Amino acid sequence: MSSPAKRLPRRDAAANRVSLLAAARIVFNLDPGASLEAVAAEAGLSRRSVYGHFANREELQLELVTAGARRVASAVESVTHPDPLVRLALIASTLWREVESVRVMAVVAVRGPLALHTAAALGSIRANVRTAIIEGQTDGSMRGDLPVERLARLVEHTALVVLEDSTAHPLDTREGGRLVMLMTLATIGLGWRDAGEFIDGHSELNWPADPEAAGGNASIEDTSRGRG
Amino acid sequence: MSSPAKRLPRRDAAANRVSLLAAARIVFNLDPGASLEAVAAEAGLSRRSVYGHFANREELQLELVTAGARRVASAVESVTHPDPLVRLALIASTLWREVESVRVMAVVAVRGPLALHTAAALGSIRANVRTAIIEGQTDGSMRGDLPVERLARLVEHTALVVLEDSTAHPLDTREGGRLVMLMTLATIGLGWRDAGEFIDGHSELNWPADPEAAGGNASIEDTSRGRG
DNA sequence: CATAACTTGCACACGCCTGTGCAAATTATT
DNA sequence: AATAATTTGCACAGGCGTGTGCAAGTTATG
Structure with a gap:
């Protein structure tokens, strides 16, 4: 040669x-x-x-989106747990760790030819959410007053809301994770005390394994407001 | 002359x-x-x-937004009720009736010089929500694990989520109103059964005064799924 | 250090949008 | 029917973005 x-x-x-x-x-x-x-x-x-x-603008965005999609999808797909409630909470907190990717996908994908790619990636997540909800509704642990489809979308959107809000008004990793879970559980039908206790009662959901987080604390941020 | x-x-x-x-x-x-x-x-x-x-593009959008803002703001401002929980639910269902205006404002206002105008209009609504939440947290009827600011934003976003979702997947007037209220109450901390009963227990919240809606019904859409 | 690999700046063609002027055509009103 | 009020079509200037070619720079690398 x-x-x-x-x-x-x-x-x-x-x-x-x-x-x-x-x-x-x-x-x-x-x-x-x-x-x-x-x-x-x-x-x-x-x-x-x-x-x-x-080559062009679109290829750049495409690369950006598919990379993020891969990250998120694989992270969520690795979530498995018998209890659908726990599973949903885990999916939520997993998304929290992937916020950046998620936001990019959401923002870029609104309109244009990218919608296809993002939809494909999100499809995987949606499937997981959907089946968790079906199980939860069947065993009575999740609200039964809404059809699966709508409830699944509401859960999805609720998670995104927390994600968005957290970028404008930052939360540290642990607080954010907890908040997404709290809101997801709220959407799925739990009252706020039940939701809090549920999270505290499941070690899988306290993933940060924080050094000095020995005692279960009820409030995420300091409310600086006595609560009856 | x-x-x-x-x-x-x-x-x-x-x-x-x-x-x-x-x-x-x-x-x-x-x-x-x-x-x-x-x-x-x-x-x-x-x-x-x-x-x-x-005169130009901007003036058109401005006119559009201010008109909508006036509608919505005045509608929400007319909401008064001693119970903060009821008040919040009423604000939510009021917004539901103004979806179109709300959506226009939200969509047009994202970026650009219109943000100011819309912010002003939305400010009035935010104030109402905020004080309702403060009262609710004080009397213990609303969740105490989040600071007012964040909770207020979450409530706001949650309402918008329902509004958005309902345009992609239609709901009739009564269903929609009920759903916004349900989700608002969920965000504020109520469990789904409590929320449902709360709405059913307050005639102010069953505003459609439907001819053949005599009995309190628990489910919004037909879930076609037995629930325990 | 020689040189291929990369970056840069400038030029251009193109497309899409805004905002404006003006003459011609329409259309409601009197 | 007369006529003022509107609309329309066309042309134009200007702005901003993309995508490309090319010559002249810079920089990693062997």
């Missing part, structure tokens, strides 16, 4: 590619319609160089 | 103006970035004629 001295691709190029994806994650999260100029700027590169890594 | 025969403005012009606003409501609800061409088409007019009624 007398190929005239081929050289390996430069390592910083790959790094820049990553920078671009990271920048896209940030920028498109704020505004899905943002220009490539904005993305490039965020990455500290020129608009022109974007086209050295991605 | 010998004005040389002035004529009154034509009546169809005013009608067209209304058509344009109606069209804008529909089009911008699907896509806030839609072109005036699209709006005009929806109204059955030419793009050019839009400028005969509105």
Whole structure:
């Protein structure tokens, strides 16, 4: 093979590619319609160089979304637990850990040809939620006044609401995880005390395994307000 | 003042103006970035004629949003009830009746200079929700594990979730109103049975005063699924 | 250090949207 | 029927975004 001295691709190029994806994650999260100029700027590169890594705008977004989708889907798929209530809570808190990916998918996918890809990824999650709900309704642990379909959508949206709200008004990892679970359980039909006790009563749901979190505490954030 | 025969403005012009606003409501609800061409088409007019009624794109959206804001704000402000739980439920169901306006505001206001106007309108509603929550937390009828601010936002978002979901998957007026109330009560801390009974137990909350709705029914939609 | 790999800046063509002017056609009103 | 009020179509300037070509730079790498 007398190929005239081929050289390996430069390592910083790959790094820049990553920078671009990271920048896209940030920028498109704020505004899905943002220009490539904005993305490039965020990455500290020129608009022109974007086209050295991605054929066009759509391919960049596609890469971004599919990567996130893979992450989220695989994380959720690994959730298994006999009790559907616990399972749902686990799915919720899993999503919490993947917020960034989830938000990107949600924001970018609204309209356009990306909807297909995201829908596919989300489909996997939806299936899990759906079956958990069916089991829960059957054994009476979840509300029976709404059909599965609607309840599943409400659960999904409720989780997203917490996720969104937490980006505008930050929560640390443990607080956030707990809040998503609390809201999911609320949507599914539990009263707030039941929900709190349910979470506290299941070690699987106290995943942070915090050093100084020995005692079960009832309030997420300091309410600074006595409660009867 | 010998004005040389002035004529009154034509009546169809005013009608067209209304058509344009109606069209804008529909089009911008699907896509806030839609072109005036699209709006005009929806109204059955030419793009050019839009400028005969509105100075520019922004003024059209502004008019649209402020009109909706007025509607919603005044409707919500008229809600008064000693029990904060009932008050919250009433606000929720009031919003339900104003879905269209609410959605327009939400969709158009995302970014851009309109955010100010919508924020102002929504501020009035937020105040009502906030004080209801404070009262509720104080008398122990609402969950005490979250600070007012966050809980208020969650309530707000939860209502919007139901509103959104109902447009994709329709509910009739009564079902929708009940569902928003149910979800609001769930967010505020009630278990699903408590929430259902609470609504059934308060005539103020069964506002449709339906002819043949004599008996209190527990399920919103037919779940076609026995529940324990 | 030589050089291939990458980045950059500039140019351009293109598309889509806004906002405006103006003459011609319509249409409600008197 | 006369005529003022509207609408329309077309043209134009301008803005902003994409995607591409190319020459000139910079930088990693062998």
